[in-house]
Amino acid sequence: MSEAASPVELRRGAPPTPAALHTDRHQDLYPDPNARLEREDPHGLGETPEQHAAHASIATKKLWGLDRRQETYLFYFWMIVSLCCEITAAVLGWRYHTWSYPFIGVMTGFMVTYWAAWFQTATGMVQRASWIREEADLATRRQFLYLAVRLNRLMLPAALVGLATFIPAYVQRHKHPHDLPYWLLFLLTFIWNAVFSVMNAYNNITWESDRMKYEDGEQPFRIGKLAILGIPSPKQKNTNGKEREGKEI
Known part of the structure; x- marks a missing residue:
């Protein structure tokens, strides 16, 4: 490896070598923007050790006092129950009409459990929104x-x-x-879910997935089209040919 050029050589007009330009002082002032400090901890490209330590110490946000596993279980409970209630309401409404007590009860159960899951997830997103978090905190952005x-x-x-x-x-x-309310209720259900899912896909999923592709290429939703459908991206292979699987957070 060539040694750095001396100041005398530079004054004589000799072209400076890359080693002469990239001194230890230069590396201290301008860290490599493509360097990662550690792969496990939250960090951004080009962070200094001090910034990395600050971001690594950020506590995981909790929703309603629940840890990540409990909150996830609660969401999928609401989701599965709401989907079962929606399907059951569709069958009961077709058979007994919308003014029947079974339809009213099951449709109410669908609305309650669906919006519980919706607001639970939306609240977690607001806690981690771009106007609150630090953009270099990749762990919060993954969440x-x-x-x-x-x-x-x-x-x-x-x-x-x-x-x-x-x-x-x-x-x-x-x-x-x-029985106009029967098909009208399910039309409104389709409209609000279709509109909200398209807005969420454009404003949140594809936007964040594309940005993180260059900063955290190993995150499990790196393919935006699959992420919109709620499907994790396929496993990656590292340079040794071994499969590498991202984990949902």
Whole structure:
């Protein structure tokens, strides 16, 4: 490896070598922007050791006093129950009409559990939003992206059930002319879920996934099209040919 040029050589007009330009003092002032400090801890490209230590010490945010595992279990409980209630309400409404007590009870259960899961996830996203967090805190940004993906996992199935119920009910509406609320309720269910999922995909999922692709290429939702559908990206292989799988947060 060539040694740094002396000041005399530089004064004589000899072209400076890269080693002469990149002295130890230069490295201290201008750290390599592509260097990572550690792979496990939250960090951004080009962080100084002090910044890295500050970001690594950031505590994980809690939602409603629950840790990450408990909060995730609670969300999927709300989600599964709401989807079952929506499907059951579609069947009961077709058979007993919307003024029947079974339909009213199950449809109310769908609304309660669905919006509980929706607001739970939206609250977590607000806690980690761009106007609150530090952009160099990749751990919080990974959590935000995961919550945005999880929100679409809630809304897309609800939209599909609403559309699948609305189409036959609207086509055969002449058979039940006095049951307008049946197909109208499921039409509104499809509309609000479709609109919110598209807005979430554009404003949150693809935006954050594309940005993190260059800073944290190993995160499990690096492929935006799959992330919109709530599907993790395929496993990656490292330079040794071994598979590497990202974990959801």
